[in-house]
Amino acid sequence: MTLSPDVAFAVEDDAVDTAVIFAVDKSSSIGPGTAQLQLNGHVEALRSAEVAKAIASGAIGCVAISYVEWSSVGKLDVILPWTRLCGAEDASNAAGRILERGSDGIERRGGGRTSLSFAIDAGRLLLGRYPGHAGRKVIDVSTNGTNNDGLSVSDSRARAFEVGYIVNGIAVSRDEPGITDDLPGYLEHNVITGAGAFVVAPSKPEEYAMALRRKLVLEISDSQTGGAAGAQYASNSVR
Numbered sequence: 001m002t003l004s005p006d007v008a009f010a011v012e013d014d015a016v017d018t019a020v021i022f023a024v025d026k027s028s029s030i031g032p033g034t035a036q037l038q039l040n041g042h043v044e045a046l047r048s049a050e051v052a053k054a055i056a057s058g059a060i061g062c063v064a065i066s067y068v069e070w071s072s073v074g075k076l077d078v079i080l081p082w083t084r085l086c087g088a089e090d091a092s093n094a095a096g097r098i099l100e101r102g103s104d105g106i107e108r109r110g111g112g113r114t115s116l117s118f119a120i121d122a123g124r125l126l127l128g129r130y131p132g133h134a135g136r137k138v139i140d141v142s143t144n145g146t147n148n149d150g151l152s153v154s155d156s157r158a159r160a161f162e163v164g165y166i167v168n169g170i171a172v173s174r175d176e177p178g179i180t181d182d183l184p185g186y187l188e189h190n191v192i193t194g195a196g197a198f199v200v201a202p203s204k205p206e207e208y209a210m211a212l213r214r215k216l217v218l219e220i221s222d223s224q225t226g227g228a229a230g231a232q233y234a235s236n237s238v239r
Contacts, residue, residue, distance in 0.1 A: 035105025
């Protein structure tokens with residue numbers, strides 16, 4: 001797999017505690033309600049006091065994030081290129097750019113099938129191109145479906161594991177027609193990998209933002225254990 005040369009990553013070549021790719025599903029099954037749930041959930045999380053505190057708690061006190069939207073093989077929009085966050089103001093500014101450019105599901109951006117394998121492989125390549133040093137690298141996959149396009153998702157997960165990356169998952173919906181009855185279980189057994197990897201599955205739409213906020217705190221504070229109200233965290237044995 002190669003990435004288009006127009007995928008730019010202008011960021012200071014400084015170290016960060018964690019680099020996180022937010023890989024957000026924009027496939028044809030993602031309607032306006034779900035698209036806005038994902039978009040607003042990430043924005044609220046980045047603007048929360050909990051996330052600002054978690055960023056400051058690191059040894060360096062900075063993280064790097066990139067926000068991308070994906071669907072079938074080859075369909076990837078980089079909404080926010082690599083951006084270094086060293087405090088609440090940086091995080092809020094990044095959230096504003098995501099809100100401005102991210103998909104709300106009303107103006108469709110191509111749709112397509114659901115290639116979790118492509119999302120993981122693209123995230124792996126983008127993490128590999130981060131220009132600074134990151135103590136930990138995470139691919140954060142948000143989806144409402146199972147892999148139905150492209151390569152084997154298990155093989156893509158294995159490639160991420162081989163280079164030391166963590167893959168976490170968030171199950172946006174567990175009752176969409178045509179997918180497994182146990183999406184969190186599917187993500188646990190086929191998608192997530194790495195030390196402390198987990199799946200978060202909000203039981204109600206209104207709990208999504210809270211679950212995502214706590215998920216991000218765990219990712220950037222290197223404490224991927226425990227649970228959160230309204231969410232299920234499933235530890236993954238390394239595969």
